[in-house]
Amino acid sequence: MDLQIALLLAQDGIVNGAVYALMALALVLVFSVTRVIFIPQGEFVAFGALTMATLQAGRAPGTLWLLLALAALTLLVEAVRHQRGIAVDWKSTAVWAVVLPALAALTTLVLAPASLMGQAFATLLVITPLGPLLYRMAYRPLAHATVLTLLIVSVALHGVLVGLGLLFFGAEGSRTPAFSELRLDLGGIPVSGQSLVVMGVASVLVTLMFLFFERSIVGKALRATAMNRVGARLMGIPTELSGDLSFALAALIGGVSGLLIAPLTTVYYDTGFLIGLKGFVAAIIGGLASYPLALAGALLVGLLESFSSFWASAFKEVIVFTLIIPVLWWRSLNSRHVEDEE
Template sequence: MTADVAAILLQDGIANGAIYILLATALVLVFTVTRVIFVPQGDLVAFTALTLSAFDTGVMPGTVWILLFGAAIAFALEMLDASARRDRARVARSIVQFGIVPLAVALVAAVLVPKDAPLLWKMAVTCALITCISPVIYRIVFQPIASASPLVLLIAAIATHLGLNSIGLHVFGAEGVRTQGFSGPPFSVAGQIVSQQVVGVIGSSVVLVLVLYVFFHRSLRGRALLAAAYNRRGAEIVGISAVSAGRTAFIVAGFVGAASGLLVGPMTTLYYDSGFILGLKGFVGAIVGGLAIYPLAAAGALLVGTVEAFASFWASAYRDIIVFMLIIPILFWRSVVNPHVEDGIE
């Protein structure tokens, strides 16, 4: 391997790692707030690319029907619960959250996105669709069993992933897509050729991470979400709703998944079931941080992207296996550093 080849692989690894950082951040956030390992996070990424591709071909994406059908179920559940509790304020919030907003986004996607619309407009509408789907998933699947054990929540997440796969096959078909990306001639940095796509992906990822940082540390809702992530019981004691925190966490996860799909779509061909592998790679990065520490999760995501790039060169057939095997030494190291203590045994 020459230095030039290594530099190219390192570029690809950093670009992939930048996307995995976003996925790892979303997975850590959802887990710390709701104890849900959000397996369908990768499905949102794949659905984003498939939705944008449908807009590019002038076809209304099946994501519109997924959103409308899911929002109708979530709205019915909210109305039943609010009526039983006689909570008029909740009725009003439900009408907005699961009625007006999803319907407005679906109408915009169905009517105001022609084939020749600007790419940025198509991306914005695609992002809105996917972001709206995520809290709908939370309301239907996870909110009713929020107090269940982590194992039950994991089983529900896997079932949701399988259900989304089936729905994706039905509404998008089995064909793969590759969306438009950052175009332009490559340029030289320190004697190395760098593509516009790599710079665009890394730059967009950095901007999104900064936006998330500002949201978490400067906004009231973001601080409430961090409080729920650090100590759910303490947050409930001071008046932070666990349901509201969970819904917000899923909204952020949906937005991050949509942004990740827009970034990864031009780099690889995505199918209706491609999200599972993407989500797992983000999960490996999150495991490095122990599903709790954001900087370490980001470092783990960069490690995953770099290892994946070099593994593609040395042993492309075993690329994914090599990436997933990173979990073994990490878990072994954590078991040595933080050994499990049985009750009454040290």
């Protein structure tokens, strides 16, 4: 391996690491607020990429019908809860189950944008509300269940969404045009404009998330919910709404990630699973709690995958996922048992 090959591999590792960083960011956010290890996070990536490809083919994506079905089912469930005397936040329900699905249907079916940015915006309108609607249907009724129970629900939901992805988009993969056709040559190293777009968008999203959690009232409320759910509820923070918002942000991040990788690689209905797993490895490095460590872990995973593909391409996935073993071993040595703390 010479310096030029090493730099090419490092470039690929950084680009892949940027996508894994977004996955890790979403997983840490969802787990810290709701205690859900959200295995289907990768499905938002695949749905985002394939929805964009379907729109470019001039067809209505199946994810739109999934969104409208979930919205109708959510309204029905909330009406039943209200009839039983359970307090229902109709304002947030109207946003997630009426306003945003209506905007998505209007933009996709009526306006039918022809520009690349317009189709990307329509894709995010379809994907983002899926997060809070899935949370309300699958996780909110089990808000007080154990982490293991929530994990089992995540595995089941992953299987359902993968099956729906096969139904909506078929077994063939799709790619979309790049957001930038720029070609640069930096010291003999070719750099594509799409790679710069991936790194730039990932950096902007990470920065915006940092400012959101540090400077905004809503972000601080989410942090409070993550630190102490009962205490946040006693202080008047609506923890159920916090769950809605965390899943909406996770879906948005997944949709953006799908738009970023679709021009770089062919995306299939089940592509998101491996991407989500690698983001999960990065999140584990951060202990499912630390955003900076998760971002650093994502960069490590991306570089390890890239260089492994050169030295041992047949075992690159094994090498990446084996990384989780020493991390868990180290954390087991440096953490006390819950019973000891009690």
